Amino acid sequence: MSVTWALPFKEKIIPEVGKERAVDPEEYRRIHAESLKDIESFWANVAKELEWFKPWDKVLVADPQPPFYKWFVGGRLNASYLTLDRNVKGGRKNKVAIIWEGEPVDQSGNPLEVRKLTYYDLWREVNRLAYVLKNKFGLKKGDTIGIYMPMIPELPIAMLAAARLGVIFTVVFSGFTAQALADRLNDAEAKLLITADGGYRRGRVIRLKDVVDKALEQSPTVKNVIVYRRVGLNDVNMVRGRDYWWHEVMADVPPNVYVEPEPVESEHPLYILYTSGTTGKPKGIVHDTGGYMVLLHATMKWVFDAREDDIHFCTADIGWVTGHSYIVFGPLLEGMTTIMFEGALDYPNPDRWWAIAERYGATILYTTPTGIRTLMRFGDEWVKKHDLSTIRLMHSVGEPINPEAWRWLWKLVGRERVPFGSTWWMTETGGILISHVPGLALVPLKPGTNGPPLPGVDADVVDDNGNPVPPGTRGYLVIKKPWPGMLLTIWKDPDRYVKTYWSKFPGMFYAGDYAVKDEDGYFWILGRADEVIKVAGHRLGTYELESALIQHPAVAEAAVVGVPDPVKGEVPVAYVVLRQGYQPSEELKRELNNTVRELVGPIATLANVFFVTKLPKTRSGKIMRRLVKAVVTGQPLGDVTTLEDEASVEEVKRAYEEFKAEIEKLKGQQ
Ligand code: PRX
Secondary structure, three states: OOEEOOOOOOOOEOOOOOHHHEOOHHHHHHHHHHHHHOHHHHHHHHHOOOOOOEOOOEEEEEOOOOOOEEEEEOOEEOHHHHHHHHHHHHHHOOOEEEEEEOOOEOOOOOEOOEEEEEHHHHHHHHHHHHHHHHHHOOOOOOOEEEEEOOOOOHHHHHHHHHHHHOOEEEEOOOOOOHHHHHHHHHHHOOOEEEEEOOEEEOOEEEOHHHHHHHHHOOOOOOOEEEEEOOOOOOOOOOOOOOEEEHHHHHHOOOOOOOOOOOOEEOOOOOEEEEEOOOOOOOEEEEEOOHHHHHHHHHHHHHOOOOOOOOEEEEOOOOOOHHHHHHHHHHHHHOOOEEEEEOOOOOOOOOOHHHHHHHHHOOOEEEEOHHHHHHHHOOOOHHHHOOOOOOOOEEEEEOOOOOHHHHHHHHHHOOOOOOOEEEEEOOHHHOOOOEOOEOOOEEOOEOOOOOEOEOOOOOEEEEOOOOOEOOOOEEEEEEEOOOOOOOOOEEOOOHHHHHHHHHOOOOOOEEEEEEEEEOOOOOEEEEEEOOOEEEEOOEEEEHHHHHHHHOOOOOEEEEEEEEEEEOOOEEEEEEEEEEOOOOOOOHHHHHHHHHHHHHHOOHHHOOOEEEEEOOOOEEOOOOEOHHHHHHHHHOOOOOOOOOEOOHHHHHHHHHHHHHHHHHHHHHHHHO
């Protein structure tokens, strides 16, 4: 069934900044079509701009067969060398690589801790840690380690030290629970874990090492732990023979020690990053080294227009892919100065990001729609207090951006003159694939759009049969040719890799998103087409939340769906069938929510729990979340021919109506 889509906004804007590169969409389409004629030589030309220890023999190989693609086969390189040594040798030795600001502030709101690490400082620390990993802990190329740290410079230091040795790392977001950490460490078979005693979040200390201790009860592969003293807690449990303080193991290392960067094969995994899917446990997305570096180099140039004097401010957390690619590897690869902020965007006040941007003269801002919508609510004054005139380029990421949020940032921070796009990509793609490319050519901006696909990226929107849909028609986003930076596979689960991404439309990468192309060839990514929801830009599988709910003894069955939220984009609500002997109550709702928060993490907090006696199911017993979602979002039910029992939908409706009536009553009482 084709759905035509009324695009929310038709206005076209050529921003003042960068207008010398303005091209019309027609011209851009020509550039793009040209790049697709021979993607191998196109990407090889980009790859030549990096430094390879050994050049590749073949640009692209399907091995053993599609969709297992390998880029720049035969080539050897090292990500730590490219981001550090190359800059240290290339005239940036004393240039600041990382500006880090800790969360705590003094009484006037000024940061208590700022660290600026030059490329040489960073190089030195990375070498020292690599020395420890290699000589004290015996780690070698191909081993895996976990990293569970707050946003402090030691986090990228750990990533780069691992990369130096060819050790595959997996960063676990420090907001994740012990269970989530243990699952990831086990799947990755991590031999060692690098963590900290704690971190700061909205003025509170988060005791990370306690979480680690709990996780390690279930993670037998982890033999050693390195603990960085971030907070200075004096009651940290250190297990003899297993746990080591960072400062103690580093104390004996000579300050200028040099560890030879391992010349890894282009397809050697740089990292694994776990992300949610529609079924089962989180998927370990595996990224290579060569293709990933090439895509980051291209996107830093085209999308961010990287320049020598840039101060790059990406507001993400390194625990997610955005931080991997656009706080750590991308900016450092280009020899830029990258800002890292430890804490919450509204601590101590909702101008923290603006204060940081002003303090360090940020030139590029890479942020999220949820961040923007959160700050919008506090009013314009918090932005106006700051001089943000250094900012010359902005992009957002992670979820569709609504035109209101776009306009707000464009006006207040972008002064109605700087390019501002919404870059589409995913953990799986490694880097940005659909975006405005002001560093290359500037097509007119349209609030809410993602812009055209990057050169070398063959994106399209197709119908249920895999045929391209006409402009203005909703379909599924696909990528029709491999691209450098693409995931290699799912860690230890190649079948799932094929099934998840390459089976819906054979020969095409299925992203799982709904999209529309407009008459200019711009893409508008509308949201997920599967049972994944995006809460404040974070990706959650409804299945994960349901699995957590049914661990509670009261729950027989559960269906979780995402519903629109004005700030977070989407929030999860649960429909729950109770086991016999349990009664619905507010207390039970709270308990169920706590279960989800404990097992999945605070980002998974349920916005509501509804109790019903049955859920809509197919005749084969599969829960029809689609129908539940249609009820709560007030959409037509669509095809219900496979529904087993229509009364179940009525129940879902009734629970929802009662809830709405309750809210109205409360409003009336106010
Ligand atoms: O639904 C799309 C949405 O985020 C998903 C990928 O999530 P994740 O792997 O966590 O990566 C997020 C950061 C790269 C996509 O399938 N998404 C990402 N960027 C956009 C977006 N939706 C609309 N517009 C975007 N700019």
